[in-house]
Amino acid sequence: MDYILALDQGTTSSRAVLFDRAGQVAALAQQEFAQIFPQPGWVEHDPRAIWRTQRDVALQALRQAQQLGGTIVAIGITNQRETTLLWDRKTGEPVANAIVWQDRRTAAQCDALRAQGLDAMIQAKTGLVLDAYFSATKLRWMLDHVPGVRARAEAGELAFGTVDSWLIWNLTGGADASTRAQALHLTDASNASRTLLFNLHTLQWDDELLALFHIPRAVLAQVVASSGVLGQSHPSVLGHAIPIAGVAGDQQAATFGQGCFEPGMAKNTYGTGCFMLMNVGCVAVPSRNKLLSTVAWAGPEGVPAETKASRNPAATCYALEGSVFMGGATVQWLRDGLQIISHANEVEVLAASVADTGDVYLVPAFAGLGAPHWDGFARGTLIGMTRGTTRAHIARAALKSIALQVADIFEAMAADSGIALQELRVDGGACRNNLLLQMQADLLGVPVLRPRVTETTALGAAYLAGLATGFWRDASEISEQWAVDARFIPTMSVDARMTMLERWRKAVQRSRAWVDNEP
Numbered sequence: 001m002d003y004i005l006a007l008d009q010g011t012t013s014s015r016a017v018l019f020d021r022a023g024q025v026a027a028l029a030q031q032e033f034a035q036i037f038p039q040p041g042w043v044e045h046d047p048r049a050i051w052r053t054q055r056d057v058a059l060q061a062l063r064q065a066q067q068l069g070g071t072i073v074a075i076g077i078t079n080q081r082e083t084t085l086l087w088d089r090k091t092g093e094p095v096a097n098a099i100v101w102q103d104r105r106t107a108a109q110c111d112a113l114r115a116q117g118l119d120a121m122i123q124a125k126t127g128l129v130l131d132a133y134f135s136a137t138k139l140r141w142m143l144d145h146v147p148g149v150r151a152r153a154e155a156g157e158l159a160f161g162t163v164d165s166w167l168i169w170n171l172t173g174g175a176d177a178s179t180r181a182q183a184l185h186l187t188d189a190s191n192a193s194r195t196l197l198f199n200l201h202t203l204q205w206d207d208e209l210l211a212l213f214h215i216p217r218a219v220l221a222q223v224v225a226s227s228g229v230l231g232q233s234h235p236s237v238l239g240h241a242i243p244i245a246g247v248a249g250d251q252q253a254a255t256f257g258q259g260c261f262e263p264g265m266a267k268n269t270y271g272t273g274c275f276m277l278m279n280v281g282c283v284a285v286p287s288r289n290k291l292l293s294t295v296a297w298a299g300p301e302g303v304p305a306e307t308k309a310s311r312n313p314a315a316t317c318y319a320l321e322g323s324v325f326m327g328g329a330t331v332q333w334l335r336d337g338l339q340i341i342s343h344a345n346e347v348e349v350l351a352a353s354v355a356d357t358g359d360v361y362l363v364p365a366f367a368g369l370g371a372p373h374w375d376g377f378a379r380g381t382l383i384g385m386t387r388g389t390t391r392a393h394i395a396r397a398a399l400k401s402i403a404l405q406v407a408d409i410f411e412a413m414a415a416d417s418g419i420a421l422q423e424l425r426v427d428g429g430a431c432r433n434n435l436l437l438q439m440q441a442d443l444l445g446v447p448v449l450r451p452r453v454t455e456t457t458a459l460g461a462a463y464l465a466g467l468a469t470g471f472w473r474d475a476s477e478i479s480e481q482w483a484v485d486a487r488f489i490p491t492m493s494v495d496a497r498m499t500m501l502e503r504w505r506k507a508v509q510r511s512r513a514w515v516d517n518e519p
Contacts (some may be wrong), residue, residue, distance in 0.1 A: 002039040002071040004466050005061055005242070005460035007054055009079045009163050010250065011272040013102065016061035017458040019071070021471065023481040024397035026068060029060035036097060041104035049169045050163065055237065062238060069191065069478040074469045075171070075233065076246030076461030078253035079163035081194045084138035085167070086149065086219070089159050092173060092180050096146045097229060098163075102273075102325060102367045106137035107376035112445035118212065123290065126207060127193065127200040127284055129374050133323070136161060136196035136213040143214070144350070148408050155187070160331035162191045164247050171244060173233035184231045188247040189219040189298035189316065199471040200284050203316060215513050224360050225299025226252070227464040233407045246464030250457045252296050255319060257460030259482040260450065261475050266413065266421055268440075269408055269457065272432035273370070274327035276409045277319040280417060284318040291414035292321040297464065319414055322371035322409030326364035328430045333366065337487040339389040348433045351396035358385040362397040364405075365514075372412040373423055373508065403439040404504045410444050423447045427456040434486070442492035452485040474483030476479035 003026055007016040011034065018027040031053040036044040065072055072502055082101035087094045097106070110130050113119065119130040139160055141152040151278025152158050153347040165187045192257040194203070197215060199206040224230050226248045232241040248256065251269060255277045258267040260515065264279035277296065284293045306308055326333075331344050341347055363369075365378035382394070414421055423446055430436055431450050441448040453459060466472040492500075 001068060002073045002471065003060065003070045003305070004066075004076060004462040004471055005060060005072045005075055006076045006462040006465075007167060007252070008458040008461065009050060009077075009167060011080045011102070015049065016054070016057040016457065017455055017461040017462070018061050018137050019459060023453060023459060023478070025453065026070070027061050027064035028455070029057035031057050031292070033184070043100040043103040043367075045083065045095040045100055047087065047098050047223055048373065049167060051099065052167065054452055055170070058238060070265060072236050072242050073471050074229075074243045074245040074465040075221050076463070076465030077164050077167055077244065077353060078248055078250050078457050078461035079167065080189070081162060081191060082133055082135050083163050083250040084142065084160070085163065085166045086137045086139065086142050086158055086160050087169070089157055090180060091177055091261050092183065095149050096142055096430060099141065101133060103138065104132050106132040106141050106325055107368070109137045109140070109326055110376070112211075120195060123202070125198050125199050125206055126198055127286070129290060129292065130196070131374055132368070132376055134196040136195060136215065139215060140213050143332050144232070145503065152217045156218040158219055159221070161193065161221055162187060164188065164249070166190050166222045168231070168244065168247070170317070171233045171237055171511065173232050174236045174499065176236070177470050179234060180235060181234065182387070185221045186224050186230055188226045189222055189295045190226055190248045190252040192223045193295040194249060200295065203298070209252070213276065226297040227468045229301055229468055230478070242372050243469060245468040246466070246519055248297055248461060248464055251277055251321065252294070252319065253458040253460030253464070254427055255279065255296055255458035255460065256456070256463055258427060259479045260425065261479065264417070264419045264421070265425070267425040267456070268426065268430035269424065270402065270436070272327060272329045274324035274402060274406055276322045276406060276413065278413055278417060278421070280318050280320055282317060285320055285417060287416045289321060289413050289415050290374055291409070291416055292320050292323065292371065295317055322413060324402070324405040324409065325367045325370045325466055327402050328428070330362070330364040330402060331430065333364070334398055338394070340395065347399065348435050350392050350401050352435050354390070354392045354396055357397040357400060358384070358386070358389055359391045359503070360389055360393050360397045361504060362401045363396065363507050363511040364398070364401050365511045369410055369508070369512070373512070375512050377513050377515040378511045379514040381507060383510055399433070399436050402440055403443050406440060407443040407501060421446060425449050425451065425453050437488045438491075439485070441488040441490045443497060445497060446492050447490070448488040449484050450486045452483045452487075
């Protein structure tokens, strides 16, 4: 029995998932790791913890494969995006903690660039809005604030990467310093397109952007296709050499795992944040509604013919994306911050114990607002409370806030693409919450479809690796494996939906521009 090993490195945990030829989960291992909050608005990870937990769960999955009598054909990697790491090329040691995608310390730096009128040029080149969410200002902060780092970077001694690069480096570099010279410094186009340094149209690192953000080219990784054998794991890491054949950022991987191969197909992932992506085909679509234009994947074999007709040499497929910063993290806040639940899975029962929110609205702008608002100075707002408000109303408002944020993106995506979306495919941990998905269908006015296999982020990485190694034949074989587990049909009237959306937008306005200045 052969398997693909998917390494799924997320914001709060590292996972390893074995998939069989039917696209079914054969084994899964997961470890959480610590979140570091040095100052308000700052979020960091220990790069060593990222690698240690990812290596450990990979070894657990490999042991499970051996118990099943199976062989690992290839490794696919998917990762939290934008999170920024910088490490020593000789020793592999990080020079500082990773700055996480949620981190807001560079919001003022972005404001300064925007004041110079540079945001339109940056968006035209990268497809991204100028925001602290992305990697470029995080990397510049490291270069400017960690003692001695800029000089070492300019001398070629340091390597910058998003988490995929960090995993590839450690997988290929071996278990000790004596083999570091073999380590590969690579990233794929889907991750590179999230840095504010990558030109969406040339598919290259952009010299003008590098100069603008004061980033030395010497720290950058080589950009490779999302599907293709890029190297092998060092035998000292996983016990034997295994081809690494697929790489994609988590949301792009989930889009691939959901089988969204045709333009107009869309998915939403309910993870720490919420991320909706819609396939727009072989040409990037600029957004007029503050969404992102991004590389979906580059170079996988077996993608549809219209994608292969792209003028880009790597058969690149593009997507529109809307990002919500606080999705499942909102439920974590109920658990860890307010402590009104003990476990995340309790929220559905608590929220369902009341018929509605009692006109209470939660705007979970704890790290600012993402698409389509992009307000780094917004902060969390709980509004509409009365003496009759209970923790159940707050729990229900928290779930509804997730669905309402997604509804904002859904509307903007339809406007940008000119396509009236007919359905939404969903995945991620919170998609197991039936109440949330019914709220989502009601607030979108279209069916919401949950697949039988909800590990679609890891599955997308596995599919990319499997296509590169012949494990799966082509995209049509993958599409045939996608199956519906549950379909949620809208039951809310149009008038009720519009009233609720109007109240939500009023609450959002109350949350905006709360912070006068950020670090």
